[in-house]
Amino acid sequence: MLYSEKVMDHLRNPRNVGEIEDADGIGEVGNAKCGDIMKMYLKIDAGIITDVKFKTFGCGSAIATSSIATEMIKGKSVVEALELTNKSVVEALDGLPSYKIHCSVLAEEAVKAAVKDYYDKNGISYNPKLFSALETSCCHEEGEC
Numbered sequence: 001m002l003y004s005e006k007v008m009d010h011l012r013n014p015r016n017v018g019e020i021e022d023a024d025g026i027g028e029v030g031n032a033k034c035g036d037i038m039k040m041y042l043k044i045d046a047g048i049i050t051d052v053k054f055k056t057f058g059c060g061s062a063i064a065t066s067s068i069a070t071e072m073i074k075g076k077s078v079v080e081a082l083e084l085t086n087k088s089v090v091e092a093l094d095g096l097p098s099y100k101i102h103c104s105v106l107a108e109e110a111v112k113a114a115v116k117d118y119y120d121k122n123g124i125s126y127n128p129k130l131f132s133a134l135e136t137s138c139c140h141e142e143g144e145c
């Protein structure tokens with residue numbers, strides 16, 4: 001089968017879809033390879049991600065990776081969320097076809113962009129290198145790039 005059962009499960013029944021109106025951090029990223037877009041909303045309390053929602057205008061693999069990424073970071077600290085990689089997301093889904101790996105990058109980048117937004121809004125200092133990957137596939141609001 002092309003997709004693992006976990007991918008199919010998250011595809012058919014994506015978790016945490018939607019938006020958070022009073023989100024503490026919002027990240028929007030675009031996939032340089034295909035132009036698809038993902039938006040991630042974080043609710044953060046004392047550095048802990050208490051709620052997370054996403055919207056993806058993209059393919060099924062992007063939906064499945066965002067869905068599982070939200071499950072992986074909910075209840076974690078923002079520092080732990082920054083450790084999420086597209087590799088760990090793909091592993092958690094029991095793999096993706098190689099030509100779909102680029103779709104998983106959106107999830108990692110959207111989480112990072114949302115945490116960066118939270119840091120920026122709250123005047124929290126950080127090492128810019130943490131977010132260097134965002135600059136290469138950036139589709140942020142105007143003025144950010």
Ligand code: FES
Binds near residue numbers: 035036059102
């Ligand atoms: Fe664009 Fe998958 S084809 S994110």
